[in-house]
Amino acid sequence: MTATLVPVFAALADDTRWAVLQELGRQERSASALATRLPVTRQAIAKHLTVLADAGLVEPVRVGREIRYRALGARLSETARALEAIGAEWDRRLSAIARIAESLQDVTPPR
Amino acid sequence: MTATLVPVFAALADDTRWAVLQELGRQERSASALATRLPVTRQAIAKHLTVLADAGLVEPVRVGREIRYRALGARLSETARALEAIGAEWDRRLSAIARIAESLQDVTPPR
DNA sequence: ATCTCGTGCAACCCTGACGTTGCACGACTG
């Protein structure tokens, strides 16, 4: 299940891509339009957009002869739920151990 | 606010690190112990652990002469909430646009 | 007191990611 998560995190692990996402979150724009608002080339933006699209964070929309992109919240919420579940699981085990530790003394965890 | 997020995503954007996290989620272990269970060197694990620790996803615990690491769910939940908020924001704007579009006709969004 | 074993640090490959420039194509605009 974490298999599809890694590409999403990889997509989110770049500042330029966050800048793109922030722009697209406010309003859909084309690669060229984004290039004028960000300090990188249009081609760089294009690459980022394919990464974001592959991760399902963004969606292309043809408007005349240009291709605008729109930010998709769905994949983000989905990822958020997955993270929440995993985090809760970790803490569940932690508190379980704490409970055992407070009933037993001198716990020597297996190596 | 997304400033502190990027390192977390960078930390989560690697398969080996997820393998480490999965192990630590089940039980706290030292770098050497992890190295025996994963197909990488102890030194590689150590590097991953510093990355994870810097991201706040993991915490060192001294036990005798070894240093075990424990997975922290808190940072994960925190990140999940941030993502959820951002995703909701995007969709909010999307539905707002949809509402406008269905009342007006021939909407030409500003370039 | 000794020796083991876990850790820390440094140097070193190598692949992939980010960014650039340059060019070609094609679909709208006028």
Added chain:
DNA sequence: CAGTCGTGCAACGTCAGGGTTGCACGAGAT
């Protein structure tokens, strides 16, 4: 119908990240 403007593709440079080997150190186990 001509010309603009947005896009796609390819080659290239550069640097950080993931991995390895090698060595040294020191705290605990015995």
